[in-house]
Amino acid sequence: MEEERMEPPPPPPYIHIETNDFLHRRHKRQKEEDIAVCECQYNLLDPDSACGDRCLNVLTSTECTPGYCLCGVYCKNQRFQKSQYAATRLVKTEGRGWGLLADENIMVTEFTLILWSANVVKYIQAGQFVMEYCGEVISWKEAKRRSQAYENQGLLILSSLNVSMVLVIEACSQPNCETRKWNVLGEVRVGIFAKQDIPIGTELSYDYNFEWFGGAMVRCLCGAGSCSGFLGAKSRGFQEATYLWEDDDDRFSVENVPLYDSADDEPTSIPKDILIKDEPNTQDGNNNTIQNTGIPIIASSSEFTPMNVEPSIASSNEFTPMNVEPLNVSSNELTPMTIEPLNAIPMGVDFTQNGSIEYGAQCAEDALQNSTRGVANLQNQSAPRDNNHTELVAVKRRPTLRGGKAKRGMRKQLNVAGICDRLASEVAREEILYCEEMKNQAAAEIDSLYDEIRPAIEEHERDSQDSVATSLAEKWIEASCCKYKADFDLYASIIKNLASTPLRSKEDAAPKEQNGLMYLENGP
Ligand SMILES: C[S@@+](CC[C@H](N)C(=O)[O-])C[C@H]1O[C@@H](n2cnc3c(N)ncnc32)[C@H](O)[C@@H]1O
Structure with missing residues (x-):
């Protein structure tokens, strides 16, 4: 990175700017009650006393407000306001256009912060302020519009003559500088700070954290x-465009990010009195385990075949055979089943024409729909073969689109009432309906919470600087977790009961028609 001092060729004409230009709103005025006043008092013998590293404002990345800081003109915590930049100079680089060199030794100072109350000593590194990152401040909407326009043109054009020197600093994966946000007179401002000692003559760099939206891919020449x-190779857009994606590849979907060890969780939130109704458990220890070998599972129509779902650990690409243990029970008996928590994303089970079973990771609704269909199809097969039974149909996977967004639109509405209608056991129906109620409540709660936080989100998007309050964020996370748990409980309950509960006989349950579709038919 070290380059010899030489006279650079003249750069193209530009106007050097040192203030932000707000295009979408007025500049914020700091209210008096928002002014943070530190406790520093200038001591001639200790220059660091005037808002140095121990200043409460410095420690919270807030600049002192002139007229309010007791250190007056000695205050050292007004670097953005006074444009106290490090000395730099332009340099023409190899293949990367213009860059910026340190024209003085830029230092990182180390200091100690003592948290007296907890008696903890913590070291914090403070890098020297290099310069402010200033330019046009635009709204998210405008940012999206511009990125779209750049994408359409296939290149990035800096059409403005107004240039902050920061715009000349190069991108690097092992940079010597970084960006930091500071609160300056009520506005958030962004600065470039040294991450390490930077000797004079060294080229400055920072990680652009560049979001790639399409168009040209620029090879990075940082050499790290x-x-x-x-450039932008770490961004989602770039990765999506360059990785090989397959159906059901849910690498980036939120659902698949393991956040905690579910082994610590309570198994379910369904009240015990609903789970443990005193219907007899007729599981008789039948050990006729059928390994899934692709042979269709055929049972007589009077037999009910609960499935024993073993805990499975599967990635989306792995095939995990499942043990299906047939049990002979009379249609009036209920065999409750325990489903162990799955250490995997929800499994979709597709029954195909040749009777083999396909497993694939899908979103929970998809998994449920397929399981429901699978169980219905399985039960179709249970009647004698010579009566024009509906054949098992090949289940075509719906295409999974990138990023999981489009999948949402394709989800089918779950027909809980229809499923319940097919179950002979009152307890099973009650349990499923209870879970549905819980799911609806959780959905209503998250909807109303969204309405509550919408103004904060909109404000956040407008100003792109005020963070959403932590308490709101916590509420949101909690409500989301409740919603996921309620969803899971409902699906688990349906799968469990479909697998373990006798279906109502044809006489009991006339086929239900909805929107021209027959649901959960047991055959003619
Ligand atoms: C903010 S500008 C930096 C100033 C630029 N060098 C110039 O002369 O205008 C960003 C552009 O510089 C170039 N650039 C910056 N860092 C680079 C790197 N590590 N490798 C390749 N090109 C880089 C890319 O063309 C990028 O779009």
């Missing part, structure tokens, strides 16, 4: 060992 090859 850990370089990812292209």
